[in-house]
Amino acid sequence: xxxxxxxxxxxxxxxxxxxxxxSSGGGGGDGGTSPSxxxxxxxxxxxxxxxxxxxxxxxxxxxxxxxxxxxxxxxxPAGSSSEEAITAAITAGTAPCLxxxxxxxxxxxxxxxGGLVNLSQFEDGASYVEERVGEGAQxxxxxxxxxxxxxxxxxxxxxxxxxxxxxxxxxxxxxxxATYDDFLAGSRKIVESGAADSAIWPSxxxxxxxxxxxxxxxxxxxxxxxxxxxxxxxxxDDENGRAVADFWATIYAEGLAxxxxxxxxxxSAGTTAMQLAGPWAIASYAESVDxxxxxxxxxxxxxxxxxxxxxxxxxxxxxxxxQATAWEFLKFSTSEESDGKLLEATGQMPLRTDxxxxxxxxxxxxxxxxxxxxxxxRTGDVPxxxxxxxxxxxxxxxxxxxxxxxxxxxxxxxxxxAETVTGLVQG
Amino acid sequence: MSTASADLRTTRRRWWGRQPIGSLFALPxxxxxxxxxxYPLGFAVWIAFHDYFFTAPGVDVPKPFVGFxxxxxxxxxxxxxxxxxxxxxxxxxxxxxxVVLSLVLATALDGGIRWAAGYRIAFYVPYLTASVxxxxxxxxxxxxxxxxxxxxxxxxxxxxxxxxSSLAMPSIALFVTWKQLGFYILLYLAALQGVPRELHESAExxxxxxxxxxxxxxxxxxxxxxxxxxxxxIITGANLFTEPYLLTxxxxxxxxxxxxxxLIYQRGIQQQNPDTAAAIGMLLVIVVGVLSxxxxxxxxxx
Numbered sequence: 050x051x052x053x054x055x056x057x058x059x060x061x062x063x064x065x066x067x068x069x070x071x072s073s074g075g076g077g078g079d080g081g082t083s084p085s086x087x088x089x090x091x092x093x094x095x096x097x098x099x100x101x102x103x104x105x106x107x108x109x110x111x112x113x114x115x116x117x118x119x120x121x122x123x124x125x126p127a128g129s130s131s132e133e134a135i136t137a138a139i140t141a142g143t144a145p146c147l148x149x150x151x152x153x154x155x156x157x158x159x160x161x162x163g164g165l166v167n168l169s170q171f172e173d174g175a176s177y178v179e180e181r182v183g184e185g186a187q188x189x190x191x192x193x194x195x196x197x198x199x200x201x202x203x204x205x206x207x208x209x210x211x212x213x214x215x216x217x218x219x220x221x222x223x224x225x226x227a228t229y230d231d232f233l234a235g236s237r238k239i240v241e242s243g244a245a246d247s248a249i250w251p252s253x254x255x256x257x258x259x260x261x262x263x264x265x266x267x268x269x270x271x272x273x274x275x276x277x278x279x280x281x282x283x284x285x286d287d288e289n290g291r292a293v294a295d296f297w298a299t300i301y302a303e304g305l306a307x308x309x310x311x312x313x314x315x316x317s318a319g320t321t322a323m324q325l326a327g328p329w330a331i332a333s334y335a336e337s338v339d340x341x342x343x344x345x346x347x348x349x350x351x352x353x354x355x356x357x358x359x360x361x362x363x364x365x366x367x368x369x370x371x372q373a374t375a376w377e378f379l380k381f382s383t384s385e386e387s388d389g390k391l392l393e394a395t396g397q398m399p400l401r402t403d404x405x406x407x408x409x410x411x412x413x414x415x416x417x418x419x420x421x422x423x424x425x426x427r428t429g430d431v432p433x434x435x436x437x438x439x440x441x442x443x444x445x446x447x448x449x450x451x452x453x454x455x456x457x458x459x460x461x462x463x464x465x466x467a468e469t470v471t472g473l474v475q476g
Numbered sequence: 477m478s479t480a481s482a483d484l485r486t487t488r489r490r491w492w493g494r495q496p497i498g499s500l501f502a503l504p505x506x507x508x509x510x511x512x513x514x515y516p517l518g519f520a521v522w523i524a525f526h527d528y529f530f531t532a533p534g535v536d537v538p539k540p541f542v543g544f545x546x547x548x549x550x551x552x553x554x555x556x557x558x559x560x561x562x563x564x565x566x567x568x569x570x571x572x573x574x575v576v577l578s579l580v581l582a583t584a585l586d587g588g589i590r591w592a593a594g595y596r597i598a599f600y601v602p603y604l605t606a607s608v609x610x611x612x613x614x615x616x617x618x619x620x621x622x623x624x625x626x627x628x629x630x631x632x633x634x635x636x637x638x639x640x641s642s643l644a645m646p647s648i649a650l651f652v653t654w655k656q657l658g659f660y661i662l663l664y665l666a667a668l669q670g671v672p673r674e675l676h677e678s679a680e681x682x683x684x685x686x687x688x689x690x691x692x693x694x695x696x697x698x699x700x701x702x703x704x705x706x707x708x709x710i711i712t713g714a715n716l717f718t719e720p721y722l723l724t725x726x727x728x729x730x731x732x733x734x735x736x737x738x739l740i741y742q743r744g745i746q747q748q749n750p751d752t753a754a755a756i757g758m759l760l761v762i763v764v765g766v767l768s769x770x771x772x773x774x775x776x777x778x
Contacts, residue, residue, distance in 0.1 A: 133745055142533035158748045163535030246621070255726030257746065308639045310725050312615050367532055439747040446555070450730040454639070 139164030146369035203327025270354035358428035582664030600658035671697035
């Protein structure tokens with residue numbers, strides 16, 4: 050016979066499980082609020098100091114003209130990543146109206162959660178997005194709707210330490226490393242000459258987003274802008290994917306890049322000569338390293354290759370009551386004037402078709418950013434696909450095994466990962 | 477009438493116990509346990525048997541009952557099986573090492589060695605320090621160009637410790653043993669106070685040497701604490717997350733240090749598949765429960 054205390058505990062646990070079952074199975078309502086609501090709203094910004102400064106200026110300018118529709122700006126709550134903080138906020142119903150730091154990879158998951166507002170449902174929603182971005186706008190469609198406004202990009206290029214290049218006997222003004230063969234020859238020179246311990250140091254860690262800073266920019270360049278997944282199938286199990294994977298596998302096999310994460314900033318410490326980076330790096334290294342930038346390499350040395358956009362976008366959340374105000378503020382904060390201020394404050398490239406001409410004065414005054422403005426014309430992004438994060442994690446696991454650690458062959462990686470990815474996308 | 481009121485009193489007493497005030501004081505903790513532990517556990521069990529994902533409030537989507545599908549999915553996933561194997565490797569190294577080292581060091585400290593207070597602090601400081609900062613130090617020590625490899629010279633392993641599939645998990649096991657040791661030493665030190673001095677004295681009179689006294693007086697004297705140390709070490713070890721996340725770059729190299737909790741984080745939080753994450757969690761609860769019961773049973777039989 051069951052001991053009375055044990056029976057009590059068992060009854061309590063059963064009751065708790067049943068309560069959980071009942072409370073989680075429920076729900077109801079259509080989940081949406083009227084897009085016509087106006088009034089005060091809250092927006093979240095990334096914790097980048099320059100972006101917070103820009104955001105506060107834009108909010109102040111708006112509030113001065115719209116006392117009844119006051120906007121409050123906050124930094125995204127602390128978490129190991131903004132995506133996790135936002136996922137939690139959607140689930141809890143505490144998401145703000147707008148978040149200015151949305152990674153495309155996270156959007157399909159949040160759409161499935163019912164957390165995002167389809168901007169296409171605003172009368173001028175789809176046209177605003179398409180006028181802003183041009184042809185590339187299609188990349189940002191999820192379930193035939195725009196759940197994100199493409200906002201700014203950080204096109205990925207190869208950043209190099211000019212002093213290290215000079216020590217290695219490479220002309221820092223014209224490194225001539227556009228082809229894989231030349232890039233590998235230059236890298237060997239750097240390591241063999243002792244100018245730096247490693248030629249390049251992409252983070253070899255296992256996070257799902259790391260391919261965006263090693264494999265993916267080179268794959269976009271090699272394939273002329275083909276995304277990882279197209280028409281619900283993985284694209285990379287082909288000669289382009291093989292060329293890129295072989296290139297990185299050679300880099301690791303010859304010890305030109307370390308298999309371990311750096312314990313400090315490898316560029317500043319001088320332990321590596323190159324990194325893949327966006328325009329944010331210009332300001333970051335202004336004081337410490339004399340850096341130059343060149344496009345990512347391709348097998349045949351393409352002069353104007355496509356690269357990864359590393360875009361951050363803006364989404365509206367279903368928890369927002371005053372969606373009409375949110376939409377007007379979204380347009381206000383991404384106007385030509387606000388975008389110009391963003392460029393000046395952060396050096397990040399507003400995602401709009403007319404970048405170089407619209408802000409010609411800025412690029413004339415800041416020539417180091419001009420190369421990025423030019424590169425921003427040719428970028429690709431992460432595709433909007435189901436199970437997006439799972440796809441990138443599966444890709445990373447397989448890449449890590451074959452390319453970084455050489456445990457499996459490149460061919461096995463390409464065919465195996467492509468099969469897994471296609472399976473995940475097709476659900 | 478009087479019978480009825482007596483019945484009422486008995487019922488009340490049954491509910492509140494003999495000390496209603498005491499029950500009242502215990503109530504906040506009961507509420508804490510129910511809301512922070514029992515409810516999430518019950519909820520996790522429910523999630524593990526459904527096709528579940530997190531939704532915004534008010535969004536009504538079907539979350540059908542799927543029976544054991546989530547369990548079947550995780551039990552046939554090579555990465556999940558590898559994570560449990562990795563935890564096995566960890567526990568085989570970490571648990572015996574923890575028990576032996578903490579008991580031996582506690583006995584030495586209790587025996588009145590010189591600078592005992594200094595040693596006590598030295599053992600306890602790693603336990604107090606945040607894992608994240610200690611991981612930084614270990615990375616400096618055990619990275620390819622780190623201090624340890626510099627000292628070892630040609631004897632340094634290739635690939636280095638943290639990127640070597642055979643050495644990554646043992647390295648983590650050593651790190652955790654070192655980090656947690658101070659806490660277990662403290663438990664044993666407290667237990668050693670309870671071992672009567674007379675037993676040692678009479679054993680000495682009977683001609684027992686130091687090893688024999690340790691073996692036949694100290695070890696049986698702290699058996700209760702050994703069970704506690706075993707169970708705590710198993711639970712802490714099986715819930716390993718920070719170290720594979722930071723020290724070996726997210727379960728690397730090539731998955732050699734992936735742990736169930738790291739997978740729960742990836743699947744449940746990052747990839748928004750809480751159903752399979754909950755299934756891994758349930759398996760982990762069962763494995764930890766069985767191991768803890770076994771540790772208890774083995775020690776009792778001895």
